[in-house]
Amino acid sequence: MDPxxxxxxxxxxxxxxxxxxxxxxxxxxxLIQADEMASKIALAEADEQTKQAAIWYCLSATxxxxxxxxxxxxxxxxxxxxVEDVIASDSTTSSSSSSSTGGAAAHAGVLHxxxxxxxxxxxxxxxxxxxxxxxxxxxxxxxxxxxxxxxxLPLGMKKSGMTFKGVVDVTDVVAADVGGPGEPxxxxxxx
Amino acid sequence: MHFYxxxxxxxxxxxxxxxxxxxxxxVHPPGPVNLDPTRSEADKARFLxxxxxxxxxxxxxxxxxxxxxxxxxxxxxxxxxxxxxxARTYFNVYQRTAFLQESKKVWFESAFxxxxxxxxxxxxxxxxxLFG
Numbered sequence: 362m363d364p365x366x367x368x369x370x371x372x373x374x375x376x377x378x379x380x381x382x383x384x385x386x387x388x389x390x391x392l393i394q395a396d397e398m399a400s401k402i403a404l405a406e407a408d409e410q411t412k413q414a415a416i417w418y419c420l421s422a423t424x425x426x427x428x429x430x431x432x433x434x435x436x437x438x439x440x441x442x443x444v445e446d447v448i449a450s451d452s453t454t455s456s457s458s459s460s461s462t463g464g465a466a467a468h469a470g471v472l473h474x475x476x477x478x479x480x481x482x483x484x485x486x487x488x489x490x491x492x493x494x495x496x497x498x499x500x501x502x503x504x505x506x507x508x509x510x511x512x513x514l515p516l517g518m519k520k521s522g523m524t525f526k527g528v529v530d531v532t533d534v535v536a537a538d539v540g541g542p543g544e545p546x547x548x549x550x551x552x
Numbered sequence: 553m554h555f556y557x558x559x560x561x562x563x564x565x566x567x568x569x570x571x572x573x574x575x576x577x578x579v580h581p582p583g584p585v586n587l588d589p590t591r592s593e594a595d596k597a598r599f600l601x602x603x604x605x606x607x608x609x610x611x612x613x614x615x616x617x618x619x620x621x622x623x624x625x626x627x628x629x630x631x632x633x634x635x636x637x638x639a640r641t642y643f644n645v646y647q648r649t650a651f652l653q654e655s656k657k658v659w660f661e662s663a664f665x666x667x668x669x670x671x672x673x674x675x676x677x678x679x680x681x682l683f684g
Contacts, residue, residue: 442599444576493582527561535556
């Protein structure tokens with residue numbers, strides 16, 4: 362028998378036994394557990410450690426300048442989000458800024474970036490061009506998830522145009538939800 | 553969403569360096585900002601919840617403390633009630649020995665020390681509540 366069929370045949374056997382077993386049979390619970398474990402093995406899905414390793418591979422392969430020192434077995438990827446970083450015209454930057462108009466502060470520019478959140482770090486990456494593509498797609502994370510579910514792993518990934526633009530400790534970040542569209546640019550925090 | 557970075561990146565190019573305050577708008581490429589406000593709000597809420605959870609759990613990683621979370625409460629109201637600021641407080645609760653071993657104690661704005669008096673009449677530090 363093809364080895365790959367062996368485990369699914371066991372799950373079929375377990376389920377048939379469970380179906381014909383009395384509800385209060387003392388063996389029933391253990392048989393259900395065995396079926397759950399065998400089903401999971403039959404899926405051949407990559408384990409959590411392998412998935413995390415694949416995420417590191419994707420990021421280091423696709424993000425230009427991604428620091429190798431960030432890659433760690435003990436660091437876990439949590440989430441990512443695409444944003445536009447709106448720079449107020451009176452921010453302290455080295456670039457030239459547009460003059461302020463009356464009313465709300467004018468902005469000196471928009472930076473297209475993706476924030477990657479880990480369990481202890483926040484990584485900022487610039488998205489190429491006018492930000493037409495999402496960071497998740499550029500890093501290959503969507504594709505990686507699909508492959509991991511099928512038991513495969515990403516291979517042959519290349520630089521995507523995303524560029525590493527800094528990392529901060531999560532304990533050095535103060536984040537606030539200031540509500541809906543047209544979020545004000547005024548800086549509420551001490552400098 | 554607004555981010556304040558206590559130690560912003562310094563070794564990056566141009567506008568990516570030295571800006572502690574960052575105003576981020578959620579976007580779903582290739583669409584513009586606010587093309588789908590409902591989805592943007594949901595994604596923002598999800599990401600911020602993840603970030604706050606990570607921050608709250610950070611100090612529990614070594615098993616030296618446990619984290620508690622109080623319900624959100626209103627801390628400020630302005631513009632005739634049109635703008636309301638809600639705050640959610642996380643507490644890291646340590647036993648004394650574990651707190652003294654904590655390397656970074658200055659992060660918190662305030663701390664509440666719970667003490668007790670032992671049989672000898674000496675005051676002992678039992679727990680430290682840190683407000684971040």
